[in-house]
Amino acid sequence: KNEVEQSPQNLTAQEGEFITINCSYSVGISALHWLQQHPGGGIVSLFMLSSGKKKHGRLIATINIQEKHSSLHITASHPRDSAVYICSLHRGTGNQFYFGTGTSLTVIP
């Protein structure tokens, strides 16, 4: 059983569209991270959330602790947003990280 489920697995959007990627989890967490991985492998941490909502530029991340659900929104999507987005859970107990399988986003000009 996977502790982290992401949807959709693949997403193709036209430039300018509003995008939502979802992450559901089944365990208690101390924080949830959204990561971005571009072709070639480099991973960048976009957000670390333990409650509420965070915004950075065109990216917005929300988390509902009671429902064990988080969303990553991209407003006015751009081809440079094309990447794999990974949801990662941090469990304070054992200080371990668990990862979703990722959402591969392609934004077409």
Add this chain to the structure above:
Amino acid sequence: KAGVTQTPRYLIKTRGQQVTLSCSPISGHRSVSWYQQTPGQGLQFLFEYFSETQRNKGNFPGRFSGRQFSNSRSEMNVSTLELGDSALYLCASSLMGYNEQFFGPGTRLTVL
């Protein structure tokens, strides 16, 4: 501040050999975590080191080991390589382990 660096970036080995990968964290970061990424399994946690001690370990066989030095640099070692060990190995550093993680570029290991 310099980012997380990993060496080597690419490595080709044959079955049965062993390999050592190196990770230099961001200055001041005391926690270094290692991850394996494969197309089939995605990202998986290998282990975390904090102040030269292995603090946490994922579900990998004993062939995978690591260590951390007093300057926080970390190495991981894989012995008796198998074809299935071909993967991208990523390390990430953070101040204390539960803070934001900063990832290195990864070492791509190919086992032939």
